[in-house]
Amino acid sequence: MKKYSVYQQISPDEKYTYKLLQLPSDLLRHISDNETDNLLIKSSTSTTSNPGQLVVCTDDKTWKLRQMNHSNTVLLLDNQNIVQHRNDNNLIGFASCSYEYELTDSKGSIDITKLPRLHGDELRDSTNNVHAVQISVDELLENSPISRQEFFHEWYELGGCEIDGRAYILSPEYITEVLYTLITALISESFNYRTDTVAVDTIHQLSKKQSNFADSIVTTIVQKFTVRSDKPNEVSLDNDKIAKWFGIHVLSERATSLLSSKEFLIQWKSSLPAFYNVSLDLHYLRGYYCMPVEDNLIYINRDHLSTTLSARFVELFQLDREWNYDDFVPFIKDLVPPGVKVDSMILKFGKKKKIGKDRFVVTPR
Amino acid sequence: MPSAIVDLSGVRSIANSERSSVNTPDDVISTPFGLSLIEIQGELNLPHEAPINVQKNDTNAEYIRNFVTVDEIKHAVNFGQLQLDEKDPSKVTLFIGKSQRLLGSIVELDLPLGVMKIPLNQDTSPENGNEKQKEDIQIVDIVRKKMIFKQRPLPIMQ
Known part of the structure; x- marks a missing residue:
């Protein structure tokens, strides 16, 4: 019968401390598959109201890190038979672990609230803050609790670009202007926006010819509104996304009070570049409008909605007492905790009623 | 914003592989790098x-x-002696002193645990005169099972 004498070190190591980190299967795969990539522990900026968030990142994935305390005695023991090839059957405890670090999937985040907004040559500061942060994209990446690849994807989605070593967020109006100009330029070169692919360099050259937008601005637009092709360095237009972008832009400008959906569709169509005939469907814009009156819609600015689920339900029911289920879900989806069904949240804060075949509405309780 | 690199080079070879063969009792309770994890309900007064x-x-x-x-x-x-059960390799007994014994088992962890070795008190300021390269955090081992003692201690009658 094998016996071991179990010891515990009296004073802890002065040079090192030992902590336990839970390793999800995708992280384990990453460790074994990548020869050089290490992990990075990053934190978001802490403020008096927000203590900041710790994350663990690989190059392309982010996990939220949480300390899980427990009251049991957990000891890490060194079996001296193995590495030191002794045969004295001693287990020497060298660390006591009163908690584990838990990792949960996270999308990461970039705080752009203090970045300056760029509108053409005009600089519009965010939230009228005259002390907008002067920071480079590399510094912003370092300060953001997100992995490098996810950062750049999210950065372009937010309309971020770097000019003269400073990070800016392009204003929605300016993004629309540049996008409009680039699509018009492509169509004037007989580009078939439905089927063709185009080299990224060609888009930059067209931009120089037409309006001379800064390269980094064109890069942001290309990254945001195109899909990579199988051919190297070529892209195709993401027509649905472009149509949606123009739709939201028109909604935000024209539908601040009730607007008939027919009238809106006409205005949406006329907002697109000439000869750019992509399919338009109100479904693209779910999550940005409500219909308090049949066939009349009104724009909802998502930035003004509460970030807590219960308050958001209250706000949405103030806008409309009876929501089409499919129109309602996009407004709450991003606030539903992972692993929880959207419907169970609807049943918690409201009611889901069936009216007619395959049609559901959401109403207050 | 502070960020810290976690060096994985030490555990790449064992990240996705279970121990290929379990030949000795050491293999049952320890990782290939010689670490074991023990969990006791309550506090151990030492x-x-x-x-x-x-x-x-x-x-x-x-x-x-x-x-x-x-x-x-x-x-x-x-603080004690650990004894492996000859008949059932998943059972262990921990004798604490001469009067108590704890019955426990060896269980697979739901999620493997990386053992992070974190350097303490690193002073890399140039004015300190010893501008050394900052030592990274390392994951030095991956533990996949632990010895857990969930029950109350049993008395040893002598």
Whole structure:
């Protein structure tokens, strides 16, 4: 019968401390598959109201890190038979672990609230803050609790670009202007926006010819509104996304009070570049409008909605007492905790009623 | 914003592979790098200092015998004896002193645990005169099972 004498070190190591980190299967795969990539522990900026968030990142994935305390005695023991090839059957405890670090999937985040907004040559500061942060994209990446690849994807989605070593967020109006100009330029070169692919360099050259937008601005637009092709360095237009972008832009400008959906569709169509005939469907814009009156819609600015689920339900029911289920879900989806069904949240804060075949509405309780 | 690199080079080879063969009792309770994890419900009360300059006599000889020096510098105290079950390799017993025993088992962890070795008190400021390269955090081992003792201690009748 094998016996071991179990010891515990009296004073802890002065040079090192030992902590336990839970390793999800995708992280384990990453460790074994990548020869050089290490992990990075990053934190978001802490403020008096927000203590900041710790994350663990690989190059392309982010996990939220949480300390899980427990009251049991957990000891890490060194079996001296193995590495030191002794045969004295001693287990020497060298660390006591009163908690584990838990990792949960996270999308990461970039705080752009203090970045300056760029509108053409005009600089519009965010939230009228005259002390907008002067920071480079590399510094912003370092300060953001997100992995490098996810950062750049999210950065372009937010309309971020770097000019003269400073990070800016392009204003929605300016993004629309540049996008409009680039699509018009492509169509004037007989580009078939439905089927063709185009080299990224060609888009930059067209931009120089037409309006001379800064390269980094064109890069942001290309990254945001195109899909990579199988051919190297070529892209195709993401027509649905472009149509949606123009739709939201028109909604935000024209539908601040009730607007008939027919009238809106006409205005949406006329907002697109000439000869750019992509399919338009109100479904693209779910999550940005409500219909308090049949066939009349009104724009909802998502930035003004509460970030807590219960308050958001209250706000949405103030806008409309009876929501089409499919129109309602996009407004709450991003606030539903992972692993929880959207419907169970609807049943918690409201009611889901069936009216007619395959049609559901959401109403207050 | 502070960020820290976690060096994975030490554990790449074992990240996705279970121990290929379990030949010895050491393989049952320890990782290939020689680490074991033990969990006891409640608190283990151990002495806070070793009896370094205490004169050995008849009354304290047995107590002093519990203390050893590890790597010639660190003091450790013997708090028990771990015994593996011959018939059932998943069962272990931990004898604490001469009066208590704990029945436990070896269980697979739901999620493997990386053992992070974190350097303490790193002063890399140039004005300190010893501008050394900052040492990274390392994951030095991956533990996939632990010995867990969930029950209350049982008395040993002598």
